[in-house]
Amino acid sequence: MKRARGFVAAAIALAAAAVSAPAYYHYVHFAEDGSRVVEKFDLAALPDQRVLFFVSSQQMPLLAVNDSFDGVLSQIRQALSVWDAVPTSELRVGFGGVVDGALPGSAPAGQIIFAELPPGVIGMGGPVSTFDSGRGFRSIVRSQVVLAAIIWSTAAAAHQLLRTVLLDARARNRARFDQHTLASSAMSTDVTRSTTRSQPLGADDLAGLSALYPTDAFHQRTGVIEGRVVFSDSSPVALASVTAIHPGGASLPR
Amino acid sequence: MLVVAAMSAATLEQLSLEALARESTAIVQGRVTGERTVQAGPLLYTVKTIAVDRRWKGADETTVEVSLPGGSAGGQRQVFGGAPLLEPGRDYILFLWTGPSGRTQITGFSQGVCELEAASDGAERVVRRPSSDVVLAPGGAQAAGDGSLDLAFGEFSSRVEAALAGAGKQ
Numbered sequence: 001m002k003r004a005r006g007f008v009a010a011a012i013a014l015a016a017a018a019v020s021a022p023a024y025y026h027y028v029h030f031a032e033d034g035s036r037v038v039e040k041f042d043l044a045a046l047p048d049q050r051v052l053f054f055v056s057s058q059q060m061p062l063l064a065v066n067d068s069f070d071g072v073l074s075q076i077r078q079a080l081s082v083w084d085a086v087p088t089s090e091l092r093v094g095f096g097g098v099v100d101g102a103l104p105g106s107a108p109a110g111q112i113i114f115a116e117l118p119p120g121v122i123g124m125g126g127p128v129s130t131f132d133s134g135r136g137f138r139s140i141v142r143s144q145v146v147l148a149a150i151i152w153s154t155a156a157a158a159h160q161l162l163r164t165v166l167l168d169a170r171a172r173n174r175a176r177f178d179q180h181t182l183a184s185s186a187m188s189t190d191v192t193r194s195t196t197r198s199q200p201l202g203a204d205d206l207a208g209l210s211a212l213y214p215t216d217a218f219h220q221r222t223g224v225i226e227g228r229v230v231f232s233d234s235s236p237v238a239l240a241s242v243t244a245i246h247p248g249g250a251s252l253p254r
Numbered sequence: 255m256l257v258v259a260a261m262s263a264a265t266l267e268q269l270s271l272e273a274l275a276r277e278s279t280a281i282v283q284g285r286v287t288g289e290r291t292v293q294a295g296p297l298l299y300t301v302k303t304i305a306v307d308r309r310w311k312g313a314d315e316t317t318v319e320v321s322l323p324g325g326s327a328g329g330q331r332q333v334f335g336g337a338p339l340l341e342p343g344r345d346y347i348l349f350l351w352t353g354p355s356g357r358t359q360i361t362g363f364s365q366g367v368c369e370l371e372a373a374s375d376g377a378e379r380v381v382r383r384p385s386s387d388v389v390l391a392p393g394g395a396q397a398a399g400d401g402s403l404d405l406a407f408g409e410f411s412s413r414v415e416a417a418l419a420g421a422g423k424q
Contacts, residue, residue, distance in 0.1 A: 120362025
């Protein structure tokens with residue numbers, strides 16, 4: 001507990017630094033021919049195009065004083081309702097409940113797990129995907145966030161959990177340190193992402209989700225720039241930062 | 255065949271070399287000789303068998319099994335970005351931690367994995383690769399640096415032994 005408590009201050013400082021890292025990454029693979037293959041939920045495999053998120057109770061978290069498991073679940077529910085309402089995304093999300101064992105049903109789902117992690121590790125996350133969906137993308141069958149059994153929480157952390165499992169790698173990093181701010185109401189990812197409590201999702205949240213699961217309206221109003229950054233020998237540049245320049249000379253927000 | 259794009263995902267607490275030594279339940283030098291996948295509840299682990307050549311801390315055993323998060327089973331693959339990868343045949347120094355469950359994992363993930371390399375003069379060096387994980391300093395901001403380490407083997411060993419001796423006196 002003592003070690004985890006020290007992270008509250010750390011998270012505040014780090015979150016401020018995260019403002020300058022607005023880019024989004026989806027879970028991406030590159031085939032040998034260089035083509036891009038994303039990992040995402042297969043909408044056709046989801047009842048009502050809705051992915052349900054379950055919290056595993058196989059190992060209960062050790063929470064901060066004055067925090068409760070019900071309180072954490074409430075924040076997750078509220079966050080899900082916000083992500084469920086993105087108008088330009090076909091993907092719907094919902095709270096599945098607390099499960100003590102295997103996830104119910106066979107539909108793709110999200111899973112939040114508290115587990116034994118070694119010293120020096122706060123959390124990790126990632127998708128479970130099939131090797132080949134046959135549809136031009138890899139189907140995520142389960143998205144998992146594994147948190148150290150000691151957790152601190154805030155309302156913003158619930159949104160970060162969802163960014164983690166719905167979207168990208170870099171957002172996962174933020175999720176991990178933001179979970180340690182749960183005890184600090186003074187700090188939230190709302191601050192780091194220029195969002196507010198009344199409007200908890202930023203433009204990149206909306207675009208990131210909508211680019212994967214676009215509605216017709218999103219296609220009609222939005223353009224997407226896509227490509228690979230390579231060295232002169234065609235080998236890939238990892239995690240390159242790319243800025244689009246408007247014909248007028250101003251850089252476009254990423 | 256698909257190639258996985260490099261991703262960083264784990265968020266870590268910064269541990270100094272001395273803290274790594276103290277927090278670990280075993281510190282060994284060895285090579286990967288085998289692997290298997292096991293399932294523990296909803297999680298897959300790739301269990302690597304390490305043939306131990308040298309030991310600074312822990313039980314006197316010739317092999318140790320180390321669980322790395324993620325793996326492949328039943329036509330599915332579970333990936334945790336930032337989880338350590340250990341390649342067969344390479345000589346590692348590993349800081350290990352066995353928890354109450356009995357599972358042995360790498361302390362501090364990328365922080366607890368060092369490699370042995372020969373310098374131009376033939377001397378052995380202990381090297382830790384740079385990491386893009388988010389690493390938090392013990393009581394402050396994001397940790398400075400990229401987590402890399404490059405020490406002469408003798409200096410590494412002396413610091414580890416000193417840390418263990420200091421911990422024993424406490």
